[in-house]
Amino acid sequence: MDKWYYVFEGERKGPVEDAQIQELYSAGKLKDNDYVWKKGYDNWMKLVDTGEFNKAPARKPQLQSIPTPPQEPVQEQAEAIPSPISYMTPSFDGVDVNHKIYFIKTGADRGGKGAEYGPFSIAILKKLFSENRINGKTFCFTKGIETWTPLASFEGFQAVFNQVPTQIEDIDKRAFKRKPLIARMFIENNNQLFEGICRDVSIGGMQVLVDRFPGKAGERISINVHPENTDHHFTASGEIVRLLDGGLGFSFRFINLSDAAIKAINSYISGE
DSSP states (O other): OOEEEEEEETTTEEEHHHHHHHHHHHSSSSSSTTTETTTTOOOEEEHHHHHSSSOOOOOOOOOOOOOOSSOOOOOTOOOOOOOOOOOOOOBBBTTTTTOOOOEEEEEEETTTTTEEEEEEEEHHHHHHHTTTOOOHHHHHHTTSSSSOEEEGGGTTTTHHHSOOOOOOOOOHTTTTSSSEEEEEOOOOOOOOOOEEEEEEEOSSEEEOOTTTTTOOOTTTEEEEOOTOOOOOOEEEHHHEEOGGGGGGEEEEESOOHHHHHHHHHHHHTTTO
C-alpha cells in the first residue's frame, strides 16, 4: 500500500496510510486545498483533486504554504513543488555580487525572439553593462520574481550600474510576456534541489542553464519543468548529452516523452 505525505500547518508530515489521510480529512484537519503526495505522483496535488478520498463537509478555505518535498522520492524523480503564489519585487539590493542567480534574455527588447543566458552574478552583469552588451531594457529573471523584467525596473539598478534607470514604456514591458520555463531537478542520492532556466526547447530536448549542476554527460535524470502559474507544465526523463562551458548548465535529450509533455512543449513553442 502506498504511503502518503501531507502538509499540516506549513510542515510536511508522513508517511501515513490511506486511512489516516481519510480520518484527517473527515475530521477537518486536512482541507480540500491542502497538498498531498505519494509515490507515482509527478507533483504535489491538492487533496480534493486526487479523487481518492471522500469529501469532507464544506469549510472556509485557508491560505496554503508551499510544502517541503518528500524525503523518500522515487529514484531520479523530478522534485515535486507546487508553484509559488506570491512573488518578490525584482531587486539587486542585499545580494552577494558574486552569487550567480540572474538570467538575461537578449533580443526580446528589440522585438526579436530572444535568447537566454546565465546564470550571472551582479559582478558579471556590471561587466556586460559596461561593455554595452546589455542595457536597462534587457530582460532579466531571478528566482522568486514573476516573469522576465527589464533591468531598469529592478530595485538598486542605479547603485549597481551607476546610471539613472532607463524609462521603461508600456510597449517595452509588453515586448515579452511569456514566463520563463523553470526546470526543477533532483538527482538520486542528492538532497539538494536545483533550479535552472530552459532554452532552445523542442520535443527532442533542450538546454538547461544552471550554475554548477553536479550531473555528468550520459547520466539519466528526470526534470520537472514548470513556468510559474501557466499551463505549460510537464515532466520528462532523459539523458544529459553534454555540459555547457563554464559549468553553466547542460544539454538534455528527452527519452520517451509522454503525450501530455509533447502537447505542453508544442503549446509553449507556438506561444499558445
